[in-house]
Amino acid sequence: MPGIVCKMQIAKDDNKQKRTKAYDEDLISQLPYGIPVDILSKLPIDEAARTSILSRKWRHLWTFFSGTLEFDGSLIMKDMKKDIKKASGRQLQMAMEIMYDAERQTYTNWINELLASLKCSTLQGLKFWFNVGSRCDIDKWVDFAIQKKVQKLELYFGHSFEYVLPLHLFKHASFNSLCVLRLKSITVTKEMLEYFMCCCPLLEIMSLVNSVVPKTMEISGSSLNLKCLELVRCLELKNLEIFADNLVSFKYYGPRLDTEFKSVPSLVEATFGGSYAEFITESFLSQIKVLKLDITQNVPELIYWFTQLPEFKNLNHLELVACVDDDNVTINAFALLLKASPSLKRFTLKMLNTNRIFRTELKFSRQCKYSLKELELVGFCGATSEVELLMYVLENAVELKKITIDTRLPTKPKLRRQGEHPNTWDHEKHRKRAWELQDKIPTGIEFVCL
Structure with a gap:
């Protein structure tokens, strides 16, 4: 039973x-x-x-599937790349590179099989962001993006791979769905640029990084809806003309160039890096609300240019990426920027290559009071210049409400402190130094230490 x-x-x-x-x-x-x-x-x-x-x-x-496809290299490829860099001996490196090429070909074949299997009529996004090694099927991938009417297209095939965006593929079919375009190390011809300006009425974001572009760029068009433009290290660019009523954000990193901002009534955010000093004469700066400056390439005439700064009447948030070094360029720049920003509410300083040796205290001129309400110091390690800068703000920013000290590793590893390996960044030690400053912070001011 x-x-x-x-x-x-x-x-x-x-x-x-x-x-x-x-x-x-x-x-x-x-x-x-x-x-x-x-x-x-x-x-x-x-x-x-x-x-x-x-x-x-x-x-x-x-x-x-009609979402976003992202191809940035297989996990095996990424691990093998790290191992190749660590390998000792040329023969071993060559053997590992052969294995890497084989894995890359396998990954490329998988991409082709996957794309051939998709039956969707549209795609939200398509991203190819890895070193292809050879031309392989790139034109076919770009054509696939056009046929599937992607809204967001991101292309990068390696910094040493020369790829010219093929205009004939775009003219073959309408590509009026494009909203976001991000290109890195891609050649964009004058005709291709004109196509984007005239035939992509929904295009709102365009980012060109390390790319070959026409010597003269005209950003304009009767149906132009561009809201964000980024031009980073496009070294061939010599002249820039912008007529974009909807442009909200503009970013430029690179050498000096002739500019003409004919119509940018909506522009409120600007980011500059490299030899950007000539932009201080642009009339649109008076309407900027968010300004980000990268002065890690401190040029000798930097302070002179900063003494010529116009008044940033509407500036609310200022972010400065800098090297707090012995020549005090950064500290003087900091004081001049504050002086030129009477309405500033938030200031962020990201410090790189800071010399941790304690120096003689710096002396600032106490000329005016600031309306600053929030101060953020990123990459703090307790150097004398950092502490003195904090004291300067406490004395002059009479409306200060919050101080944030971030002692984590600075955001740009390639520009970190000279000779310093990421593993030597003593986060806890720097954090302890930051907490020691708490006693100097008046009551009523919120203190945050990260």
């Missing part, structure tokens, strides 16, 4: 599992077609493809 009861219980459990499975499958099959596809499109493509095992109905649903 016990054996019979046991068999009956097992049979009962099996039937229950079958009924549950059938019920679950039935629930899945009852979902409207658009809902599962919408759910899958919010997942990474590899996770979306795994759902093919859920039920018969879901087996091919992933092929209608």
Whole structure:
């Protein structure tokens, strides 16, 4: 009897599992077609493809994926790249590079198979961001982006790989869906730029980094809707003309160039790096609310240019990326910028290459009071210049409400303190130095230490 009861219980459990499975499958099959596809499109493509095992109905649903595809190299490729850098001996490096090339080809083949499997009519985004090594099927990938009417397109095939964006592919079919374009180390011809300005009415963000561009760029168009323009280290650029009524944010890193901002009534955020000093004469600066300056390439005439600064009447947030070094360029720049910003509410200083040797205290001229309400020091390590700068703000910013000291590793590893390896950054030691300053902070001012 016990054996019979046991068999009956097992049979009962099996039937229950079958009924549950059938019920679950039935629930899945009852979902409207658009809902599962919408759910899958919010997942990474590899996770979306795994759902093919859920039920018969879901087996091919992933092929209608319409979200964002991101191809930035396989995990194996990334690990192998690190190992190649660590390898000792040229022969070993060459052998590992051959293996890396084989893995890269496998990854490229997988991309082609995946793209060929997709049946969607549109895609939200498409990103190729890895070193391809050879031309392979790049034109086919770009054509795929156009055919699928992607809204966000990001392309980078390696800094040493020369790729000219093919105008004929874009002219072959309408590409009026494009909203975001990010290109790195890609050649953009004058004709290609004109196409984006005239034939992409939804384009709001355009970022060109380390790219070959025309010597003269004209950012204008009757249907131009551009809101954000980024030009970073496009060294061929000599002349820039902008007529963009909807432009809100402008970023430029690079050498000096002739500029003409004909119409930028909506521009409120600007970021400059490199030899950007000529921009201080631009009339649009009076309307800027957020200004970010990278002066890590401290040039001798920097302080002179800063003495010529116009008044930033509407500036609310100023961010300065700098090297707090022995020549005090950064400290003087800091004081001049504060003086030129009577309405400033928030100031962020990101410090790189700070000399941790305690020097003689710096003396500032106490000329005016600031309306600053929030101060943020990033990359703090307790150097004398940093402490003196903090004391200067406490004495002159009469409306100060919050101080944030971030002692974590600065954001640009390539520019970190000379000879310092990331593992030698003593976060806890710097944090302790920061906490020692708390006694100097008046009550009523919020103090945050990270």
